[in-house]
Amino acid sequence: MMISTRGRYALRLMLDLAEHQGNGYVALKDSAQRQEISKKYLEQIIPTLNRFDLLRTARGYTGGYRLSRKPEEYTLGDILRATEGSLAPVSCLESEHNECAHRAECATLPVWEGLDKVINEYLDGITLQDVLDRQADGGGDYVI
């Protein structure tokens, strides 16, 4: 598995905000209820989204969250790389593990680099708005 509940829930939260924020803030309680996701678990995911300035927060009585940009200004890659930490398909591609002694002569490394590229390009080719649009007109694939 590449994308865990963290990333999937983050994406669903942001789609929920896009749909329901209007001019104000959406209480996490409401998003969590609509999406049937544990609010407490979402609370843990949100700090990561905030670290990347993907959300705006208001505390207190009428508080909650809203998107910090327009839905067409987020790619799914932005959201998933933030929440998953990395989308690298193999550990060899993660900067922390780059110390592999055989990197230079590794026959398989180019394969993983190519795979990584394909994945990121796909996810960076879809915006939050795209997902909302497809949902509205009843589906259709993202790949032709």
Place this chain on the structure above:
Amino acid sequence: MMISTRGRYALRLMLDLAEHQGNGYVALKDSAQRQEISKKYLEQIIPTLNRFDLLRTARGYTGGYRLSRKPEEYTLGDILRATEGSLAPVSCLESEHNECAHRAECATLPVWEGLDKVINEYLDGITLQDVLDRQADGGGDYVI
């Protein structure tokens, strides 16, 4: 992470067999040594490869393994799907977990289906022989 050591080691083993098998069988001890992979761990991965008829086995004194087909007749997808069990980027796509109640109206499912397609098409577009060739002429990308 999507592809663990299981899949990566299986791929390296099969590349090693392709390079060294000649007309005979390669002892696992030798492959393991060349690839610097625990022989005991490889022993655990091999049954999976055998279940998919990817290898030929000879037991006893001059025994070992060899590829059951020509290197150009394996795609990396064949090898990795076998050893990893699944390459599905999210659990929603695994046949066993298909009971999600919201499948029909899920806005994100098409995204994951598209991602799955992109990944499998990339890996099915590369054969073992391709990897050997690129290694021989000193590299180059798998994606243009």
Place this chain on the structure above:
DNA sequence: CATTATACTACTTAATTAGTAGGCAATCAA
């Protein structure tokens, strides 16, 4: 100042990953 919201930290339970360890079974060479 009570209510409603977010913020932060700690804990837990289960599964997965990446192996080790050890004995059994087949085969061949001397």
Place this chain on the structure above:
DNA sequence: TTGATTGCCTACTAATTAAGTAGTATAATG
């Protein structure tokens, strides 16, 4: 025919990650 060499099979383990739960502190508002 026996001992060396090989694969086959099962069990065990230590560390990490996944997916939450729980509780308290802090902030804003009416």
